[in-house]
Amino acid sequence: MASYEVMYILAPNLEEEAYAALSRKFSDLITESGGRVEKVDTWGKRRLAYEIKKFREGFYTVIYFSATAACVKELDRVMKITEPVLRHLIVRHEEKDNTNAEGKVAAEHA
Incomplete structure (x- = not known):
């Protein structure tokens, strides 16, 4: 299995319960299909850079x-x-490959 991330923006006119239900739906879809959800990061309502479907904000x-x-x-x-x-x-x-061109492990910078 490969690692992925999905970012999605939901319409701002949803109720909190509908927003939570959709988030659960997407997480459940991943687990039911044999995948594993590692982390869910909720950013909340933010202003969009441009109008999408007549909305200026989204979750x-x-x-x-x-x-x-x-x-x-x-x-x-x-x-x-x-x-x-x-x-x-x-x-x-x-x-990520942590080796340089000579095959030595790259040292982390402090």
């Missing part, structure tokens, strides 16, 4: 998770058809 949330490609494809499909989702982006995390 931002980031989910860090590990999953298969099929799980990610299903999550993307569900987010596309969920009306309160204004925008979403799923990004795969690449493994």
